[in-house]
Amino acid sequence: MYKLTLSVLLAFLPFAPAIATINSNGDVFTPEEGLDLSRSFEAQRGAIVKALADGETYSEIASQDTRIVMSSLERISDLLDGAQNVEQLPEETKVQVFNEQERINSLLIPAYADSRVICRRHKPTGSNRPTNICLTVAERRRARDGAENFFRYNPRAAGPVIDR
Structure with a gap:
């Protein structure tokens, strides 16, 4: 290799x-x-x-x-x-x-x-085969901001709160 x-x-x-x-x-x-x-x-x-x-x-x-x-x-x-x-x-x-x-x-x-492209190896959940994910810096930023906004404005999406 x-x-x-x-x-x-x-x-x-x-x-x-x-x-x-x-x-x-x-x-x-x-x-x-x-x-x-x-x-x-x-x-x-x-x-x-x-x-x-x-x-x-x-x-x-x-x-x-x-x-x-x-x-x-x-x-x-x-x-x-x-x-x-x-x-x-x-x-x-x-x-x-x-x-x-x-x-x-x-x-x-x-x-x-x-516009710089960055590739990363990612192993999807439930799979043993890693894949390459290539995105520009701006695409990564938009994805990160979208996920942050989703969880910020949808507090139930984070999962149930379990009291112990």
Whole structure:
């Protein structure tokens, strides 16, 4: 069993850097860090649009938030029109670009964290066969909150109270 697990891990090792970052034209966009305007904006914009479309990287982002991110990317693109970097822009435009960048990062970074899939082995009651249960962080949170609310608002569901 140990050798099988080790061989599977070693087989996927060459793909680990491709999974950890999205590489686009030499500039790396990392979803956990968000948009960084010290690097090429157009390359990062392409990587963000691709990540939003793949349905996995930002699977927990709301459609309204996706529209906000896309419109903010468009505004930054318009503000950077003709400039090689942010330092060449007037102060007022720099502030607008910074605000759009923060809006994007405030939506993308938590959505990426909530979209992370976690798999756990679970052995159902009455069975000797464990199964894998894979859920995103947000799905786990919703399930936990739903169970807490169920027992909070349905006190009899906890079971009978036995006086001794």
